[in-house]
Amino acid sequence: MDRSRGEPPLTDDDFETYRQIATGQSPPDGHDVSRLLALRLIDRDPYAPSGYIPGDPRMAVQSLTGGLLGDLEAIVARVSQIPALERLAEHFDPQRLYGGPGSEYLATTAQMNARLGEISAAAHSDFCAVQPGEPADRDPAILRLGVERTRAALQRGVQVRSIYHRSAHEHDQTRDYIHAMIADGAEVRASTLPGPRLVIIDRQHAFVDNHVIKGEGNSGWHLFDRAAVAWARSIFEIFWDHATRWQDIGPATCDPLSER
Incomplete structure (x- = not known):
């Protein structure tokens, strides 16, 4: 390996020393010329033990560039092995009786939403959700963000399944949001x-x-x-099997309760 790749950068004194050698002068007394030698900017003069011969900086640049390109090719080749090595976990994990440490406390709604957005943006197979509470009006900007995230996931081929409370069918804002999801391919x-x-x-x-x-x-x-995630998935499937398809829900048949 070219030792020049491990050398520190040239100093102002190195530039001045090279200038003096290139003009036929001797280097300053006591100055370390090892960096210039490593870069092949100078060579020892075989006819003058204490003298040096200047080298063409363009050749030094070419040599250094070639060495760095070789290093980059080696790095790229090693990085390309990472996905293959990660896939080996598919063979390792099933043999373990546990999944390792596996939970993180998120103290605020903002932290929950941020992490959800990060993970859902990288989803590649399926997205399942249960929204059990009765619907309430939400910030339209947040709803639009939800529609955009769902649409982006569906376009990547992600299967999206969601369960809502039955009362959502009578809530205009939530119903419109769900219809937009279904139109994009969600269940x-x-x-x-x-x-x-x-x-x-x-x-x-x-x-x-x-x-x-x-x-x-x-x-x-x-x-x-x-x-834990497998258990949660089994709970979702139970609720999914006992829920009614959104398109099969008709309008409410009973009138609201009177004061009496």
Whole structure:
């Protein structure tokens, strides 16, 4: 390997020393010329033990560039092995009895939404969600962001399935949002059963409400333990099987309760 690639950069004194040698002078007494020698900017004069012969800087540039390109090719070749090595986990993980440490506490709604956005943006197979609460008016900008995220996932080939509370069918804003999702290819069902708020992505990530720390109602957990996520997925499938397809829900048949 060319030792010049490990040398520190040239100093002002090095430039001045090269200038003096190139003009036929001797280098300053005591100045270290090792960097100039390593870059082949100078060579020792075989006819003058203390003298030096200047080299063409353009040749030094060509030599250094060629060496660096070789290093880059080696780095690229090694980096290209990373995806293949990561795929080997598919053979390692099934043999383990546990998935390793697998949860992170997210203390605020903003943190939950940010992490959800990050993981859902990288989803590649499926996205499952349970929204058990009765609908409420939401910021239109947030709704638009949700539609855009869902559409982007569907365009990548992600299967999107969501379960909403039955009352969402009578809530104009939520109904319009769901119709937009369905038009883009999502599957939506509705249920009157009480259930947990839940999001599962790619069978690898689950997001649940906080049931650990009391008094932190806006917080939640990001689960990525294999067993925990698989259990959450089984819960989603139970609710999915007992929910009604959104397109099969008709308008409400009973009038609202009177004061009496």
